[in-house]
């Protein structure tokens with residue numbers, strides 16, 4: 452790592468500029484007004500509050516590319532992918548909306564959500580409340596908050612706004628310290644990213660370790676680096692039943708079948 456640029460820092464700096472550019476087109480006040488409009492809410496957190504029919508709940512991700520892997524699948528169609536995810540028995544869906552680093556878009560989220568009946572989380576780098584209004588306006592059911600990139604004070608404000616707008620929040624952590632910060636902010640749905648966003652090293656044990664430190668009112672999600680049923684079994688044996696999976700499903704030629712294998716339904 453040493454002198455490798457910190458990609459997370461680069462992403463956040465770019466994201467701040469992006470949000471400022473959006474603000475000049477639609478003000479936060481105008482967006483907040485739009486966010487109040489009636490929406491057909493789908494319950495993201497509720498779909499993860501207990502184990503599914505075969506045990507594991509899968510949050511299946513639409514992910515075209517990433518800074519660590521480059522293009523994961525050329526020409527990925529979010530609507531087709533969403534239908535396969537639903538058919539395979541996914542509990543929920545995640546859609547990357549960051550364009551510069553993940554080649555996603557708000558339109559990807561809209562298309563994926565319109566093609567199925569699963570609750571959808573907007574996966575992006577939230578640096579401003581502006582993006583939370585935006586998430587509500589594009590029809591997302593939940594947002595991701597990455598503890599490493601935020602203050603406890605901002606997370607509290609963000610969680611309060613989510614409540615007001617009828618959005619769920621998945622609060623992502625990668626260390627004991629971050630888990631404590633997420634808890635202090637009032638996070639209930641806690642995602643443990645097995646991938647270190649600085650080094651891109653993935654270790655599933657991270658979820659098992661941090662889950663032991665969670666409180667009884669927190670629901671855990673195991674995120675990143677899940678390749679097969681054995682990975683899932685190992686984490687389930689430790690008491691975690693929610694899994695956020697991107698690459699393995701996007702690379703599969705039959706994502707519905709892969710979900711069935713992963714959940715244990717096939």
Ligand SMILES: O=P(O)(O)OC[C@@H](O)[C@@H](O)c1c[nH]c2ccccc12
Nearest residue numbers: 644674675676677695696697698699
């Ligand atoms: O493709 P994977 O290894 O299955 O990982 C999915 C998901 O966890 C990952 O995309 C992710 C987790 N947290 C993030 C934060 C930003 C961008 C991406 C992510």
